[in-house]
Amino acid sequence: MAVEIIMPKMGMGMEEGTVVEWLKKKGDPVKKGESVVSISSDKIEKELEAPEEGILIEITAGIDDVVAIGQPLGYIGAPGEEVGERPDGSKDETKQREAAIESAPETEEEATVPAHSEERRLRVSPAARRLAKIINVDLSTITGTGPLGRITKADVAAAEARKAQPKEAEEPQISNMSISVPAAHPSATSKKVSGMRKVISDRMFASLSQTAQLTLQATVDATELIIFQKKAREAYPINDEVRLTITDFIAKAVINALLEHKRMNSLYEGDTITTFDEVHLGIAVALDEGLVVPVIQHADKKSLSAISREIRSASKKARSSELSRLKLSGSTFTITSLGTYGIGFFTPVLNPPEVGILGVGTISEQPVYIDGELKRRSLLPLSLTFDHRAVDGAPAAAFLATVKANLEAPFKLVL
Structure with a gap:
């Protein structure tokens, strides 16, 4: 059989x-x-x-x-x-x-829905129905691309994108002018967006279209942090699990700041803002086929070395196709870094329903005036994107200032 x-x-x-x-x-x-x-x-x-x-x-x-x-x-x-x-x-x-019975509705999500003057049966995934409700899209106007014409979340996102496009103006009456259409380039290749790339595409579009995102930037004097990190690595036995990287210190600085500024440790879902006492920290990991965000559960209860161990383990599993063994949901705040690519300030995109994400740039050596003297310092750029629906500018700025202060006094992170 x-x-x-x-x-x-x-x-x-x-x-x-x-x-x-x-x-x-x-x-x-x-x-x-x-x-x-x-x-x-x-x-x-x-x-x-x-x-x-x-x-x-x-x-x-x-x-x-x-x-x-x-x-x-x-x-x-x-x-x-x-x-x-x-x-x-x-x-x-x-x-x-x-x-x-395959053609019959399997759940109440697929019940008969009136469509204008006639009635037709809509097969809608629960995720698509939720998204349509949030962005106010009429499901009866969408043609589903899923099995048996089922409307998927991607169909709803595509409908919203078409709705957002400006209507074409009436064609002007222009004489003695021809319109040329570029021919397909022989060296170009086309590939339908699918798999992880399609999921990321839909999530990023939904993130930017459903939230009020604003980005604040701050520069950290990381000179003392780098010195402290080097001393800590010398004192701590280096192994495959713990290496105490700058990312580990940033994670700990963010965790401590979230405990002090709990509004940034929230989720915005529907009309509800849920604020957490514990921190579940997401660490973005770049893969060849896209981006995943492993989650460190109850990060506020863990030491710097424990956080370092989990970040390193999650990165290894993500890059060695062990994603099924990772916790990839339930984060309350995310850190993403482009420092290894030489990028300074940038605009990270929120990971909904979180209300905050911190972007980390590359550390650079720059001359800085300190007490009237020009000195060489190591500067670290930070970019905080937050959802202005849930958090105002002043509380977000206060949170970023605390992260900066934590990193400029690194000894606090191990107390």
Whole structure:
């Protein structure tokens, strides 16, 4: 009897996943444990392994299809076997019943919705319905691109983007003028946006369109921090888990500042602002295919060395395709860095529903006047983006000033 390849649940908030790429074709033989299809969720991308050995007899979800968790993507069976067929050649009644009710709404999310003068059945993912409600998009005007015409979150985001575009002005009457259309360049390549890139695209668009983002900047004199860090590394035995990097000190400085300025340690969801007493810190990690944000849970309860250990472990797991073992949700504030690329100040984009994200630039040596004397100092640029709906400019500036003060007196971070 054919075995289903099921869309798995890869996170607490996951309701559906997207097919990124089939690694096997219909009719190909597969071994148990062999990767057959690549999928992605809001957070991660991973390859699914064959649950049994056999032939990939059917593919029911194509590339870029959005599939609810628990639903089949394809089937593995014996050569010549059909989906739903029992070993004795009879049909599986369960499969027949599922096929018979496939067109009916599975949940109240897919109930019949009136569309202008006629009624049509809308199949809407819960995530798409929530987004449509937030940005005030009429679902009845959207054509779904998911399985059976299901409206996905990406469809809603695309509809909002079209709505935001200015209407074309009437074509002017211009004589003796021709309009040239550039031909496709022979060296150019086109690729449909999918997988992790598609998820990041949708999330960044939603972040900028649904929040009131403002960025403040500050320069930290990191001269004493660098000296302190070097001494700490000399005193602390260096190993693969703890190296006490500048990022570790920045993380600790942010955690301490969040405990003092709790308004920055909040989530803005719907019409509710939830402020946390504990800090769950997100650390952005860049991958070849995109960006992920592992979360250090209860970071406020951990020492500098423990934070260093978790940051290093999370980075290694993220870059070695162990994303499924990482906690990628539940953060209350995020740190992102472009320092290794020589970037100074920049504008980080919020990771909703968080109300704050700190961007870290590269440290540079610059001359600074101190008490009338020109001295060489190490300067660290910081960029704080915050949601002005939840936090005003003065509290955000006070938080950034505390982070700066913490880093300029690094001994406080180990007390």
